[in-house]
């Protein structure tokens with residue numbers, strides 16, 4: 001199968017843009033499966049309005065990248081922004097050189113430059129991609145997309161919906177509102193105004209009547225924690241944050257914080273024209289409507305588990321991480337100056353990073369060893385804590401019962417402490433941060449070093 005994607009309109013855009021011109025490879029031996037052109041583009045989110053977004057290939061939603069478990073995928077990134085960028089593959093356990101973090105893993109991709117990413121996904125499931133520079137703006141203005149890794153043996157679903165959730169910071173005419181304010185950054189983050197699935201307000205998708213449907217929710221928003229429920233009381237959780245769970249369970253409701261994903265399995269009604277709606281609290285997000293099909297007696301297939309290394313808890317070392325506000329800091333001074341190092345991890349705020357200045361790691365981990373992270377949220381706000389290059393096994397919480405599960409992003413509720421283990425099996429310097437983008441920009445970011 002030829003997975004090369006060229007999106008004509010984005011080529012045109014590239015030609016007419018006043019930004020640095022890039023000559024695009026068009027011959028089949030160019031050596032990549034996907035090409036992502038990062039460039040400004042006007043997109044339509046609200047009816048009749050135009051949004052001056054930042055885009056992959058000239059539009060929104062961004063192209064869905066489909067890779068295959070255990071098979072290499074090559075993605076060329078062409079930077080046509082007027083600022084540097086890098087692309088991070090969220091949730092992928094891949095070598096550090098492909099992790100897409102400026103200075104820790106690669107030099108920034110400068111305007112007009114191209115960078116080829118190549119990696120082999122060890123895990124199958126729902127992942128995503130986004131820049132790791134100037135994140136409030138680059139992600140907030142649309143540089144977010146789905147990366148779906150298909151199982152080595154494809155499970156037998158009749159439809160597979162990829163749903164990127166984002167509440168755009170835009171007015172009714174499509175123009176942007178503030179992506180951040182200091183007051184919000186020091187609290188829960190700045191909420192957007194227009195709730196979308198794949199860039200549309202409450203879309204309806206057709207699904208085959210009677211079919212086994214896979215519904216993948218990906219929270220690509222900067223701020224909002226979605227609380228998802230369904231009008232189908234039989235909807236099953238089949239995977240959390242990319243990783244299938246051993247025992248699928250009924251949805252009820254589920255919190256999906258920024259960076260997190262949720263895969264559901266539903267058996268569509270065998271009657272034509274029936275609907276199922278998924279909601280955030282009581283607001284409809286997306287509706288599925290059945291159309292004629294010959295399917296019957298379908299069941300949800302079982303997903304194979306991902307090969308996440310099993311932690312060796314007996315010989316594990318415990319490391320405590322405290323997430324706090326810096327109480328000694330006045331976030332906004334009388335003269336109006338803002339102190340942007342507000343959130344702390346073990347009493348440290350992220351000190352910034354440049355080629356010649358890489359701060360010390362928050363922790364040094366020995367290659368191959370198991371660590372138990374005690375993640376203590378000492379604040380009254382929730383924080384989704386994300387680690388790069390590794391997958392946690394979440395074991396316990398002081399606030400709720402936990403059936404152990406795998407994730408790259410652990411959501412901590414207010415004053416919650418979670419115990420999560422990981423095997424430090426991937427050498428490198430790995431980012432470790434809150435995925436509320438304004439929090440990571442105001443200090444809530446660090447890294448661990450595995451060697």
Ligand code: C2O
Nearest residue numbers: 088090259386431
């Ligand atoms: Cu979604 Cu540092 O990542």
Ligand code: CU
Nearest residue numbers: 383434436439
């Ligand atoms: Cu946070």
